[in-house]
Amino acid sequence: MFGYIIRRILFALPIAIGVSIVCFSLVYLAPGDPLQTVLPPDATAETIAIVKHEYGFDRPVPVQYAIWLWHVVQGDFGRSIASRRPVTLEVFGSLANTAMLALFAVPVAFATGFAMGAIAGCYPGRILDRIVTGAAVIGVSLPNYWLGLVLVIVFAVEYMVLPASGMGKSGSAAFSLWRWSDAQFLVLPVVTLTMIPIGIIARTTRAAVAEVRSQEFVTTLRAMGLGEGAVIRHVLKNASPQVLAVMGLQFGYLMGGSILVETVFTWPGSGFLLNKAIINRDIPVLQGTILALSLVFVATNLVVDLLQATLDPRIRRA
Amino acid sequence: MSDQAILSAPGAAAEYDSAPATKVRGYWQSVAYRLSHDWITLIFGAVVLVIILIAVFAPLLAPFDPYAQSIVGRLKPMGWRGHPLGTDELGRDMLSRLIYGGRISLIMGLAPVAIAVMIGGTLGVIGGFAGKVANTAIMRTMDVFYAFPSILLAVAISGAMGGGIFNGIISLSLVFIPAMCRVAETATSQVKNLDYIEAARASGAGTFAIIRHHVLGNVLGPVFIYASSLVSVSILLASGLSFLGLGVQPPEPDWGLMLSTLRQSIYVDPLGCAMPGIAIFITSICFNLVSDGVRAAMDVRI
Amino acid sequence: MSAALDIKPYVDVRDRGGSAQPMLIVRDLKRHFRVKGAGKGAVVRAVDGISFTLFKGETLGVVGESGCGKSTLARVLLHLVEPDSGELVFDGDAVAAPDGISVAELRRQVQMVFQDSYSSLNPRMPVQDSVAFGPMVNGRSKSESRRLAQEILIKVGLRPDLFGPRYPHELSGGQKQRVNIARALAMNPRMVILDEAVSALDKSVEAQVLNLLRELKRTLNLTYLFISHDLNVVRYISDRVLVMYLGQVVELGPASLVFSEARHPYTQALLGSRLSMDARQRVDAPPLVGDPPSPINPPSGCRFRTRCPNAEGVCEAKMPELGAWDGRDSHVAACHMQDPASGHSKAGLH
Ligand SMILES: Nc1ncnc2c1ncn2[C@@H]1O[C@H](COP(=O)(O)OP(=O)(O)O)[C@@H](O)[C@H]1O
């Protein structure tokens, strides 16, 4: 197991480096002089000279990358063009808010999706299966930001039972989960966020359960006189590694993919920050946020793989 | 079985093998047969066809000019002065914009997938067929792009390059290429070591001829199935980009962009705000269901 | 019969060495595979120093248990798998040597028929296209290749109008194997390697295909290397037989002699474990027990000693040599009991 952990980490490392290269190149994808894209338009000649030297814009690109990476490992992503604040501060503040959404969305989505998929997979072809399958297709076909808007229309505009957007009066710093006046702001974004993962997890679970059920050992279990409940427990246990893998991916998507939902609800998370960065053409913030989010995604995948290996010893040897 | 039995077996070389003739039917024919008996796929396929036709014949179908603004007729309800679905926040006819919007949304849904099939598919076949070094180089590069959540990668690239349909298509293509490449690579390396490929090599065929005649036929199926499932994803992502102000730019009619601009008027005209989303949803679910049907029809061992 | 295929002996322009020149000479051929997870530097000695001669117009049968390296040998002969070392001489020309014959040219003259499996024919191609593929990539026009394919389908006993347009899954195992044979013959080869070509077939179909192969060999003047794990089949079709064990040749000789007076204990054991209804053919030898040892770390000395009833100290210490053979009639075995000077207590008793 230990060897597997080491190998898996060694495998994730080059990917993390690759991810950092992609993020680094974003500055070059932006039209115009890369130096201009990381500086405010009104920067003085002096600032330009300092930044140019400090970030090596007068050196070859690989050297620039090395310098940039060196700054990044020290937690320096540069300064935001819009707010002039260090990007690191902006990113970590918003990341915490995104994580809060994800932490609520994950249990809801995973439990609901898994339950739906398990039911459908255990009774393939029956009416429950049809309903679940249909609901799952709807879940993955819905533009979730639109669903967010509809929920706002219904619950905030028509019935006025829930707030439409933002984090409430207390703001990000004083937000408390234990006060309904604050926590109510979480409800609509979390519900919206769970839609796609529920659909995907339900589909995966259904397929995994149906596949396991078709395997020989299930027949053997039945032949041994095991009750249907025990058989289902066995089936679910055998289907779980596959489902877990998809859940891990979905967690990553919830962290990294909430940009649309956060924009709809003006939830001050990383996605919203990204949206602001796009509007302001604030490339350093864009770069920093994307790097942070994708590293979270890489790390999640790593953890999921290790979890999977603990569940299923066969994986360790592969 | 004794040697005698073999010796006394009839010489069959001169005779015609007379097994009962089965009906001659190719792979694609059997796929078509199965599809023709799957009424859900047929119905939703028909809806897809209608959506495509509406997009193609938009100029004939749209009752108004989708760009024509009116200061007096803003955010009017359904049926107002002959506007079947009312008007938007600049007084433009909603139905006409929805009809024209289908054009851009379909292009944004199909073009990136097509590009990804070509580039990613080619890379995957090369990676699957080439030696270990080339394979590692290609697949590890793909892994890097795989390490981004798809919407994030699309946002990153278009965010850096700036808005516009063209940049949107490029960034979505980049999102799909790695996955496409993996599918093609897996399919290729599965057939690569089969006996008939070896036999083809033994008859002196070059790599290119083998790929063209023996590999592509087996790779296209999985690639096509996967691509069909990506169309809906691509439509959703593209409208998401437009919603964020990337991708399609005003005043073009695009469903995602319409959602974004109508959002400002959500308190005034909730229904109008919901309409472009319904269009996206219907298109996306139809493509999804058709893709599921095609997968079921094609995913059969022969 | 087409002009292209109607080649009489001695007028084949490709026959450079004459009938006395062997079709194929194999010297000390080796191919090891690196394996993962079996320690550092572990290799499977799939083909480990094989030498033999294949004469023109004969059928040399190759037998051995599954996993002893028969398929690897076949693939190495065609350079489908590169040999690690050893020499291949085809009709007097060294293969892949600067002054010899190129691999591409070798593949034009030597063809291979694989075991009928789900993967022996492209499932997405009508079988006539599979047959026409070889000629087509070798520069013939599409229509010409098609026509050739139809002629050859007739030769293997399949009506081209009925079977040509079919896909592999619409054919029976025997029919598929006829197509596989047709595909090899479409290249107009001089030599054909048949790797378990009839092993997956029902017995009655197997007999039909074997007879077809005999017939084709006669009319097309072919030379066969016939690989099988089935002794009965090998006996039926072969002129000479080569017995393999763990990547090496243990016995080589005329089929009648190998089957009636097997010299190697392994061959004797193989014959002993064979089911034969004919009492006269039963061999009085203990049948083979157990699985062959791992080809990754084969036993020292004689590889068969771990399963041999006659194993002695010398068998562990020294690897027996196959000995010299000089023609179609030589019968040799790599066993210390064959060599009076080896020091084995039963040496020379045979
Ligand atoms: N490409 C390969 N890589 C690693 N090992 C191989 C490869 N091909 C064959 N082997 C090994 O070589 C040995 C001989 O295999 P093979 O030639 O297929 O035997 P046979 O045809 O007599 O059954 C087996 O142990 C097999 O596992």
Ligand SMILES: [Mg+2]
């Ligand atoms: Mg074999």
